[in-house]
Amino acid sequence: MTDVLGVGALNVDMLFEVESLEIGGVRFVPGGELVAQEGRFDVVLRELGDKGRLLGRSGGGSAANCIFALMRMGFASAFLGTVGEDREGDILLRGMEGVDLGHVRRSGHTGRCVSLLADGERSLLVLPNANDMLSVAEEDLALANACKVVHLSSFAGRAALEQQIVLADRLVDDVILSFDPGERYARRGMEEMLPLLRRTDILFITEREMAWLTGMGAKEGGRRLLDQGPDIVVCKLGSEGSMVITKEEWYRIDPVPVTVVDKTGAGDVYAAGFLVGIMKGWSLRRCGAFASLAAARSITGLGREAYPDRNLLLQFARTKDAVKVGRP
Numbered sequence: 001m002t003d004v005l006g007v008g009a010l011n012v013d014m015l016f017e018v019e020s021l022e023i024g025g026v027r028f029v030p031g032g033e034l035v036a037q038e039g040r041f042d043v044v045l046r047e048l049g050d051k052g053r054l055l056g057r058s059g060g061g062s063a064a065n066c067i068f069a070l071m072r073m074g075f076a077s078a079f080l081g082t083v084g085e086d087r088e089g090d091i092l093l094r095g096m097e098g099v100d101l102g103h104v105r106r107s108g109h110t111g112r113c114v115s116l117l118a119d120g121e122r123s124l125l126v127l128p129n130a131n132d133m134l135s136v137a138e139e140d141l142a143l144a145n146a147c148k149v150v151h152l153s154s155f156a157g158r159a160a161l162e163q164q165i166v167l168a169d170r171l172v173d174d175v176i177l178s179f180d181p182g183e184r185y186a187r188r189g190m191e192e193m194l195p196l197l198r199r200t201d202i203l204f205i206t207e208r209e210m211a212w213l214t215g216m217g218a219k220e221g222g223r224r225l226l227d228q229g230p231d232i233v234v235c236k237l238g239s240e241g242s243m244v245i246t247k248e249e250w251y252r253i254d255p256v257p258v259t260v261v262d263k264t265g266a267g268d269v270y271a272a273g274f275l276v277g278i279m280k281g282w283s284l285r286r287c288g289a290f291a292s293l294a295a296a297r298s299i300t301g302l303g304r305e306a307y308p309d310r311n312l313l314l315q316f317a318r319t320k321d322a323v324k325v326g327r328p
Contacts, residue, residue: 002100003075003279005144007164008063008153009131010081010104011113012088014045015264015302016052018116021123023047028116028123031208031238033183035156041127044114052116055262058303059095060113061131062153062182065268065304066275069294071098073276074310078103078147080140082130084110089130095304103140107133115264122264132157136167145172148279151271152196154182161185161192168199176278179230180204180271186212190228198229202278204271206236218243219250232284234274234291236267244288253288256296261306263299269307270295276313290316 021028024044028034036044048054059068064079071077078100083089088110093101111131116123134155144150144167152164171177179200185193186209193213197203203225207218214221222233222245235243241255273294277287293316294308 001076002078002143002147004067004070004149004151004275005078005080005103005147006063006067006151006153007080007134007167008151009061009111009126009128009155010064010079010083010092011060011111011126011131012092013058013060013113013115013264013303015055015058015115015117015262016048017055018048018052018118020051021116021118023051023116026125028125030118030121030123033124033126035126035128035184038127041112041114041125044125048114048116055117056302057091059092060115060265060303061111062180062265062268063151064096065265066151066153066180066272067099068096068304069269069272069298069307070275072307072309073272073294073313075276075279076100078143080104080134080136080143082107082133082135084108084130086110088112103143105133105135106130117262117264122262126156128156131155132160134160134163136163141167141170145170145175147175149176149178149275151178151180151275153180153268154185156184161188165195168196171199176201178202178204178271178275180268181209181213183209183212186210189213194228197225200230202232202234202274203230204234204236204267204274206238206267210235219245222250223247234271234288236270241292242270242288244284246284251285251288253285253292256292258296258300260299262302264303265307266295266299269298273308280317
């Protein structure tokens with residue numbers, strides 16, 4: 001039985017260390033994400049050859065990172081998405097080894113993402129390519145409805161979003177739907193996201209994304225979002241930790257201090273850690289505590305090389321108070 005199905009973009013990530021966040025005529029915002037046309041993407045990539053230092057290539061995509069982390073922690077994980085019929089697609093699928101990729105189709109060119117690292121902060125430039133060709137078939141729906149959790153993240157195009165809405169509408173009630181809209185979906189606004197929010201059980205969101213969707217801060221915006229469908233809203237606050245909000249209560253979760261190497265994917269690993277706790281029936285405080293620990297572990301290396309594994313989960317499970325958790 002598959003525990004978790006991820007549905008989102010699949011990209012080959014190229015990690016560059018840079019001194020300036022103005023590259024190829026594009027000004028990047030720390031922590032931000034831009035979607036590019038192929039011509040502009042190539043201009044940025046060429047300039048990075050002179051002004052940046054390539055640190056490595058790895059598989060990427062928000063839901064893909066989350067699902068890969070869950071697999072490393074011992075959960076049967078599968079993915080639904082699209083990659084190109086090219087060398088990059090081969091590399092990406094090899095980087096997801098251990099995840100069931102039987103529902104990943106291949107068409108066109110693989111999505112690419114440039115990740116710029118400056119002073120520990122990251123900025124993204126995405127070229128969607130094959131990701132915009134997502135199609136949900138009956139066999140995909142059958143798999144989704146046999147899982148404990150389905151986890152969604154964003155696509156650049158409207159067509160892929162509509163396919164996610166179809167999937168969400170046809171999920172049985174017993175399946176937990178978790179959703180991380182990311183910057184791309186948050187910028188679309190509340191009205192466009194309502195079809196997914198109404199079916200969402202657990203929503204993962206940053207403070208900036210919260211402001212785009214609700215015009216409010218973490219706690220107030222979280223409570224507004226609870227009225228749209230989710231049972232749990234988790235606001236990721238970066239170096240300040242996180243906040244878990246329900247209609248009955250809210251918890252502030254402290255961050256775990258570590259030496260930062262690369263923050264790319266930290267929020268995705270946080271979501272994975274939180275979902276681990278949900279599937280194990282832990283309290284929301286404990287879910288948040290493990291999520292914070294997992295995310296902290298992930299940023300001590302480049303890309304996915306430091307993602308948490310089953311040993312971290314076993315160590316945490318044996319310790320009653322493995323991480324300090326803030327009080328409401």
